[in-house]
Amino acid sequence: MLRTELAPLPPGPRLPVAVQTIAFGNFRHVLVPLLRRRYGDVIAIRLYPERKVVQLANLEHIKTVFTGPVSTFRAGEGNLILKPLMGEHSVLLTDEDVHLRARKLLMPAFHGAALRGYRDLITELAVAEVERWPEHRPFRSHDRMRALTLEIILRVVFGVTSGPRLDELRPLLARLLEIGPLDIFGWHNPKLQRFGRWKRNFEVQQRIDELLYAEIAERRQASDLGSRADVLSRLLTVPADDDRLSDAELRDQLVTLLLAGHETTATALAWAFHDLARDPVEQAAARAAADDGDEKHLEAIAKEAMRLHPVLGEVARKLTEDIEIGGYRIPAGYTVMPSINMVQLDSAHHPDPLKFRPSRFLDGNSPPPGSWMPFGGGVRRCLGAGFSLLEATIVLQEVLKRFQLAPDRPRAEPQRPRNITMVPGRGARVSLTRR
Numbered sequence: 001m002l003r004t005e006l007a008p009l010p011p012g013p014r015l016p017v018a019v020q021t022i023a024f025g026n027f028r029h030v031l032v033p034l035l036r037r038r039y040g041d042v043i044a045i046r047l048y049p050e051r052k053v054v055q056l057a058n059l060e061h062i063k064t065v066f067t068g069p070v071s072t073f074r075a076g077e078g079n080l081i082l083k084p085l086m087g088e089h090s091v092l093l094t095d096e097d098v099h100l101r102a103r104k105l106l107m108p109a110f111h112g113a114a115l116r117g118y119r120d121l122i123t124e125l126a127v128a129e130v131e132r133w134p135e136h137r138p139f140r141s142h143d144r145m146r147a148l149t150l151e152i153i154l155r156v157v158f159g160v161t162s163g164p165r166l167d168e169l170r171p172l173l174a175r176l177l178e179i180g181p182l183d184i185f186g187w188h189n190p191k192l193q194r195f196g197r198w199k200r201n202f203e204v205q206q207r208i209d210e211l212l213y214a215e216i217a218e219r220r221q222a223s224d225l226g227s228r229a230d231v232l233s234r235l236l237t238v239p240a241d242d243d244r245l246s247d248a249e250l251r252d253q254l255v256t257l258l259l260a261g262h263e264t265t266a267t268a269l270a271w272a273f274h275d276l277a278r279d280p281v282e283q284a285a286a287r288a289a290a291d292d293g294d295e296k297h298l299e300a301i302a303k304e305a306m307r308l309h310p311v312l313g314e315v316a317r318k319l320t321e322d323i324e325i326g327g328y329r330i331p332a333g334y335t336v337m338p339s340i341n342m343v344q345l346d347s348a349h350h351p352d353p354l355k356f357r358p359s360r361f362l363d364g365n366s367p368p369p370g371s372w373m374p375f376g377g378g379v380r381r382c383l384g385a386g387f388s389l390l391e392a393t394i395v396l397q398e399v400l401k402r403f404q405l406a407p408d409r410p411r412a413e414p415q416r417p418r419n420i421t422m423v424p425g426r427g428a429r430v431s432l433t434r435r
Contacts (some may be wrong), residue, residue, distance in 0.1 A: 007329035010054050012044030020327045021048040025184065026417050028313050032341055036195040040328040051190045053329075055314065058371050059344035059349070062326045064380030065317055065336055070096055072323070072373030075380040078335050081420070084187040085205070085259070086174075087246075090282030091383075092260070101385060102253065105238060105245070109156070109231045110387045115231065118156060122391050125152055126398040135434055138408035139217045140427030142270035144394070146174070149262035149269075152391060157257050158215065159230030165211050172208050173258055176201070179419050212251050231257060257384075263421060264311045264374070266274075267387045270428035272305040274413060275356040282356060287435070290400035295393050297370055298400075300361035302392035307367075308356055308375040310340045311421045315376045343371055368401075403432040 013020060013035065023031050024047060032055055035043045041058040065073050065302050076095035079086075083093055087181065091102040110116060129148045133139070150173065154166060179201060179313070186198030193202040219225070245253070272354045276283040282301075290298035314337040321332045330336060345353045349371035350360065359380050360367060375382035384386075399405075407430060415427040 006336065007307075007324050007327060008044045009406045010326075010328040010330065012046075013038045017046045017048055020046050022129070022182075025182075029091065029310075029341055029415050029416075029422055032313065032339060033345070036342055040326075042328050048185065049081075051335055052333070053316070054325075054330050054339050055337050055339045055342070056325070057339050057346070058326060059343065059368065060221070062343065062377070063340040064325060065338055068381065072320050073317035073318050073336070074320060075099075075315075078337075079316035080318075081184070081187070081255050086256050087248070089252035090256040091253060092256055093252075097238055099380075101243065102163040102249075103244065106231070106253065106257075107383050109234055109385050115386055115390060118152075118387065119394065121155055122152055122394045125155070126395045130395075130399050130402060133403070133432055135403075135432050136429045137427065138429045140429040141273045141425050141430050145266035145269045146177075147396065149391065150264040153258055153261040155230075156387075157231045157254060157261070159233060161227055163214055169208065169211050172204055172211070175204050176208060177263060178421055182300070184419070190275070192300075200278075201285070206255065208255070209251060211370055212254055213247060213318075216247050216250050216254075227378060238280065260382075261387075264306075264358065267311045267421060267423050268302055268305045268309070268374075268388075268393055270424055271309040272301050272392070272396060273399070273405055273430050274299070274407070274424055274428040275305060276400075277407040278410065278412065279356055282358065283400075283405060285357075286396070287400045287404070290397045293397070294299070296359065297362060298393045299389055300358040301396055302389060303361045303372065304356060304358040307344045307372055308354070309415065309422070310344055310374060311423075312374070313341045313422065314339045315373070318331040337379070340373055344372065346371070360405075401435075404433055406431045406433065 015023075032043070036057055040059065041056065043055040043057075045053050045055060047053055056065065074095045076093045076099055079092050082090070086092055088094075089102070090108060091099060094102060125148060129144065129151075132142065148387065150170065154170070154338070157238060160166070183197060183201055186192040186201060189198075192198040216410070219232055220236060222228075225237050228234075232250070235245055235253065256313075260343060276286055286297070286301055288294075289301075316335050316337050317334050318335045319330060323330050325336070343349065347353050349368050359365060370377065375385040375388070409429075413428065415422045416425040417423075
């Protein structure tokens with residue numbers, strides 16, 4: 001990484017900000033590869049609100065970002081589009097010492113013994129879910145996966161999933177995520193929040209906050225916090241006074257876990273069912289792996305679904321100083337975005353990249369370092385990555401032990417935008433036959 005005032009700015013389209021924002025929000029999985037063919041591996045785009053971003057497709061350039069000093073590449077500031085939703089204290093929105101403090105507090109709930117301890121819980125909830133699935137009738141597997149993964153993360157975060165408060169919270173969280181690119185304009189514009197869809201979204205978010213603050217207040221009074229293993233109880237029993245979280249900090253971490261902690265896994269599983277249903281050979285191998293308890297094969301299926309259908313198209317880092325990448329000067333204040341889409345669908349890293357092929361992750365095969373990054377990279381890699389893969393592996397096994405999958409139509413489903421993610425356009429519809 002070099003700093004210079006002589007290098008040119010990165011090239012990119014010169015369309016109005018609103019046009020670029022809407023096009024990027026709705027069609028980035030198509031738009032960004034087209035821009036790469038025209039402009040190369042370093043592409044400048046302008047997005048609302050007032051963001052100048054640079055998409056990166058070259059692995060060496062991306063490595064520079066992930067291994068560079070966190071004081072220069074600020075992930076929290078790069079994710080500021082999420083601030084109205086997640087809150088300023090979210091582990092996704094903070095940097096340096098503040099981020100490290102939050103990560104240190106959250107990490108024990110998603111690693112080591114805690115992670116292994118979730119296996120029975122995930123299995124129990126997965127079995128209860130899939131035993132209710134209809135046979136010989138197409139249904140939207142994405143909807144069912146969202147319901148299941150939300151139930152799992154609710155149990156992990158709160159320890160219980162019953163009671164009027166959590167019963168009200170479930171549908172509200174689902175509604176909060178059912179938004180499109182236009183709704184995001186309302187996140188950053190209080191004037192819009194007085195009208196129509198933006199007002200309804202704002203009211204949903206306010207009610208979620210009320211429920212979470214009530215849950216936090218009640219939990220603070222619990223006499224058995226020390227014996228509970230859920231995330232909220234863990235955060236309330238931090239021994240050092242300096243590390244204890246305020247109600248606002250707790251709210252922001254809980255919202256982050258509840259939203260980010262189920263959406264990616266649910267979508268990856270839906271795509272896995274979608275692709276297995278359309279590939280009899282891969283499905284037969286997957287069913288054999290489920291019968292044999294071959295978790296490496298099942299995990300490879302989840303990884304391949306995440307590679308072929310990136311749920312998030314990029315990760316973001318905001319610059320605090322000018323840098324040079326690929327011969328271009330990127331000024332301080334810009335946001336650099338390593339592109340998950342461009343890297344994971346690049347034939348230079350993944351031969352025949354549009355084919356569903358879990359064997360890429362089996363038998364000693366592994367993609368080039370840095371070319372599979374659904375959980376980001378560097379010191380900011382998602383702390384729930386292990387939890388997500390464990391969850392996906394268990395759910396795949398419980399489904400494939402019981403059912404054969406068939407598509408409702410041969411043609412693959414397109415992607416469509418949902419908030420900042422991309423999901424199956426028709427809900428990953430499949431039909432089941434009990435084995």
